[in-house]
Amino acid sequence: MTTLEKMKILTDSAQYDLCDYVNHNKSSQINLPGIYEAIGHDGCKIPLFKTLLTNKCKNDCKYCINQSKRNFTRLELSPEELAKAFLGYYNRGMVNGLFLSSGISGDVDSTMEKQIETVHLLRNKYGYDDYIHLKVVPGASKDSIKRAMALANRVSINIEAATPSGLAELSSTKDYNKDILKRLSWINSLQHKSTTYPNSTHTTQLIVGANNESDKEILTRMEKIYKNSDLKRTYFSAFTPIEETDLGNKQACSTDRTAKLYNADSLLNDYHYNVKELVFDENDKLSLEQDPKILSAEKMDIFPVEINTAPFVELIRVPGIGVKSARQIISIRKKMPFSKKEELKKLGVVVDRAEPYIKISGEYQTTFDF
Numbered sequence: 001m002t003t004l005e006k007m008k009i010l011t012d013s014a015q016y017d018l019c020d021y022v023n024h025n026k027s028s029q030i031n032l033p034g035i036y037e038a039i040g041h042d043g044c045k046i047p048l049f050k051t052l053l054t055n056k057c058k059n060d061c062k063y064c065i066n067q068s069k070r071n072f073t074r075l076e077l078s079p080e081e082l083a084k085a086f087l088g089y090y091n092r093g094m095v096n097g098l099f100l101s102s103g104i105s106g107d108v109d110s111t112m113e114k115q116i117e118t119v120h121l122l123r124n125k126y127g128y129d130d131y132i133h134l135k136v137v138p139g140a141s142k143d144s145i146k147r148a149m150a151l152a153n154r155v156s157i158n159i160e161a162a163t164p165s166g167l168a169e170l171s172s173t174k175d176y177n178k179d180i181l182k183r184l185s186w187i188n189s190l191q192h193k194s195t196t197y198p199n200s201t202h203t204t205q206l207i208v209g210a211n212n213e214s215d216k217e218i219l220t221r222m223e224k225i226y227k228n229s230d231l232k233r234t235y236f237s238a239f240t241p242i243e244e245t246d247l248g249n250k251q252a253c254s255t256d257r258t259a260k261l262y263n264a265d266s267l268l269n270d271y272h273y274n275v276k277e278l279v280f281d282e283n284d285k286l287s288l289e290q291d292p293k294i295l296s297a298e299k300m301d302i303f304p305v306e307i308n309t310a311p312f313v314e315l316i317r318v319p320g321i322g323v324k325s326a327r328q329i330i331s332i333r334k335k336m337p338f339s340k341k342e343e344l345k346k347l348g349v350v351v352d353r354a355e356p357y358i359k360i361s362g363e364y365q366t367t368f369d370f
């Protein structure tokens, strides 16, 4: 089998690992295996080469295309093969970075070693100095994580579930506390210690809808992780049934659900809300229709807030005001108080959303009845 044929299989197998930046779990239009277009924070498209080193895996994750019980073509690229294949794309300007993941072939540490060797070759043999995201496998040793973090701009470990029992529903071979949370805490403690990539970041991913965990359980876990670590962000992968897996007949998770989880997760991570401030239904689900920030605002008793005096934590709770615009409001009002809502528009505030919740110089901006 040629390297290109192997890459076609391995990059298809990697499609369930979400790319950086936002959830764009789709191949690009470029007709070559492994090129995925991630969308940057400013909306630009960033092509990454996303692949597994191997689709061999000894684990039995019930949702996964690579689970040990499935019968399909298993193969592996050598670190040298993978490094050269990636550089073939990179040197022709087709991708801007590498997202490297792997099934667990043999033991965990030999899998990590092969990933590290690939990245080591790129950095030290071929002089590649651009973006690399390396996926840490569950159960990896602290030493291997440390060496991976010395070579990658970003690492991640998928927590997959919100609770030990939730993960046990999905896999009999992974221990939630030991193989995953412990490793996440190691990653966190090693962050910023790399002399080569001191600004490296770490992320995680959950699969949503493959087990019975509620939105509230998922967000409670994320709140705990954000409070105890510098986790950059979380990716929510909507479960899709795969033929010949244990969950092949289970209903798919709607992307409407993951979209609301992204909204609520941003409130925890970027706005530092507590889960207690979010609104869930009687089944601990988020509303699929309404925005979590608006629902949360409706049950708060801080509104309307005065734009010229409200503290930062209250300003960022106003629907339509983001973290950046709240900072700008605070900086500007020190010099000149705001007098009309049009001034807020210029800062990017979504005034139509914000006006029921604010006063400017003592004046309500709407007839909204508090």
Ligand code: SF4
Pocket: 057, 058, 059, 060, 061, 064, 065, 066, 067, 068, 102, 103, 104
């Ligand atoms: S560890 Fe689990 S999720 Fe990862 S490749 Fe193996 S079976 Fe799939």
